[in-house]
Amino acid sequence: MGQAAAAPEIELSGISMSYGSGGADVLAIDRISLNINKGEFVSLLGPSGCGKTTLLRLIADLLQPTDGTLKVAGASPREARLAQKYGIVFQNPVLYDWRKVRYNVTLPLELMGVGKAKREERAEELLALVGLAAFADKYPWQLSGGMQQRVAIARALSMEPEILLMDEPFSALDEFGRERLNEELLSVWSKVGSTVVFVTHSIPEAVFLSDRVFVLSPHPGRLSAVVDIPLPRPRTSEMRNDPAFFGLIAHIRDSFEGV
Ligand SMILES: Nc1ncnc2c1ncn2[C@@H]1O[C@H](COP(=O)(O)OP(=O)(O)OP(=O)(O)O)[C@@H](O)[C@H]1O
Numbered sequence: 501m502g503q504a505a506a507a508p509e510i511e512l513s514g515i516s517m518s519y520g521s522g523g524a525d526v527l528a529i530d531r532i533s534l535n536i537n538k539g540e541f542v543s544l545l546g547p548s549g550c551g552k553t554t555l556l557r558l559i560a561d562l563l564q565p566t567d568g569t570l571k572v573a574g575a576s577p578r579e580a581r582l583a584q585k586y587g588i589v590f591q592n593p594v595l596y597d598w599r600k601v602r603y604n605v606t607l608p609l610e611l612m613g614v615g616k617a618k619r620e621e622r623a624e625e626l627l628a629l630v631g632l633a634a635f636a637d638k639y640p641w642q643l644s645g646g647m648q649q650r651v652a653i654a655r656a657l658s659m660e661p662e663i664l665l666m667d668e669p670f671s672a673l674d675e676f677g678r679e680r681l682n683e684e685l686l687s688v689w690s691k692v693g694s695t696v697v698f699v700t701h702s703i704p705e706a707v708f709l710s711d712r713v714f715v716l717s718p719h720p721g722r723l724s725a726v727v728d729i730p731l732p733r734p735r736t737s738e739m740r741n742d743p744a745f746f747g748l749i750a751h752i753r754d755s756f757e758g759v
Pocket residue numbers: 519520526527528546547548549550551552553554555701721
């Protein structure tokens with residue numbers, strides 16, 4: 501796991517993105533260049549409005565840049581999307597309340613025409629992976645917010661995506677739930693090995709999870725620092741009390757000063 505890979509899996513060069521047209525343009529992203537390696541866990545970190553979601557949507561092919569080039573595994577984001585390379589987890593889990601948990605997880609497989617037996621097998625595997633095997637036949641509304649987000653993660657992993665894009669997935673949870681989900685996400689990631697791009701405005705969350713943190717500054721959104729996180733893996737809850745952990749948080753906080 502980590503950064504030891506050949507060609508970068510995601511390459512952004514000189515990416516800019518403006519919203520709107522005419523005199524009212526908002527420059528959300530201003531000439532951002534960065535590379536993300538295969539199997540790497542990176543965070544996009546910054547205050548509200550710095551363009552984190554925009555950047556994630558550009559990678560996901562949900563938006564087109566106004567300038568610059570973006571490559572995913574050597575191809576365009578469109579080709580990557582059509583090749584099912586992405587799993588996406590949004591801030592709000594967007595589950596279907598009338599479908600049991602197992603059928604929420606298998607929805608993408610159903611849409612792709614995967615047979616029932618295979619779908620059932622995958623649901624069992626994925627729910628075990630996110631620690632929800634016992635909840636397969638519950639409905640989403642019977643689960644806590646954290647459990648619902650675990651269902652959304654299982655669903656995002658159902659097509660075995662090479663790249664997992666996560667947009668502030670735990671921001672609606674309390675501090676305890678968020679820390680637990682951070683640890684669970686790392687345990688899932690260590691098993692699936694996807695490249696993860698994780699959007700957050702929490703410095704401790706970015707430090708705890710990532711191999712590298714891309715720090716963004718707002719108005720317009722620019723890349724202001726790239727911080728390596730050399731904490732060993734697997735990361736444990738005890739590491740949150742480690743001076744090295746606090747040191748990295750302070751270092752990133754300092755990089756915001758003057759922003
Ligand atoms: N559809 C849109 N039309 C016009 N401006 C937009 C649109 N979406 C985002 N913006 C603007 O682009 C900038 C970046 O927004 P973006 O949502 O990417 O930031 P963010 O860092 O994800 O913020 P947050 O943490 O609040 O979600 C902001 O100034 C925002 O107002």
